Amino acid sequence: MTNNDIDYLARLRRLDCCAVSDALDRLKLTGAVTGLPQQSGKGRIAGRAVTVRLGAGEPPPGPPRHLGTTAVEAADANSVIVVEQRTGLEAGCWGGLLTLGAKVRGVAGVVADGPVRDIDEARGYEFPIFTNKTTSFTARGRVVEKATNQPVSIGDVTVRPGDYVVADNSAVIFISPDDIARVVEAAEEIVGREAAMAKAILSGTPISEVMGGAYEHMLTGDLT
Structure with a gap:
């Protein structure tokens, strides 16, 4: 290995x-x-x-x-x-x-x-x-x-x-x-984004704002 x-x-x-x-x-x-x-x-x-x-x-x-x-x-x-x-x-x-x-x-x-x-x-x-x-x-x-x-x-x-x-x-x-590198990298990016969203919720940002368009488009890899 x-x-x-x-x-x-x-x-x-x-x-x-x-x-x-x-x-x-x-x-x-x-x-x-x-x-x-x-x-x-x-x-x-x-x-x-x-x-x-x-x-x-x-x-x-x-x-x-x-x-x-x-x-x-x-x-x-x-x-x-x-x-x-x-x-x-x-x-x-x-x-x-x-x-x-x-x-x-x-x-x-x-x-x-x-x-x-x-x-x-x-x-x-x-x-x-x-x-x-x-x-x-x-x-x-x-x-x-x-x-x-x-x-x-x-x-x-x-x-x-x-x-x-x-x-x-x-x-x-x-x-x-054959897929492990890109799967791990994508999953780590998703975890990072969700951690930032959790931090926003804990800081008082309304959950509807946190889980808006950014969340719905998370799997596309494009939040622009």
């Missing part, structure tokens, strides 16, 4: 997902997924995606491995593990021992489109997990790992290995490395 990558992650951790979503709108990009609330841990996370896709049927040929373990061992403190389990089967795509393994490696967190089990253990470890469903049902005999570090589907977004991920209680957002 380059110094630029580390810098972008540090900047993402300071940006709330609403500002990043506004930046995507301004730039006519997609990547925001709602409906994946934070079920454990606290605070915003950011990292590069390590992806896992689960499915029904038989695992790919090769030595047997427990699902998710390859991703855990490929991840580090600058990683978010992103899991797809969209089979419709009630089966956990992530669980307590995987959470512990990720916690020990310092992984930033997990985003799962699919059921996660042992969520109380994750809360006990204070490990961030964002998911749309929890369950008690094991993956054993129900789903298997189909691929690691291949594209996955989360909501209506295709996530590729190495995509930037930022998540908080508003959304989970995925950003291509």
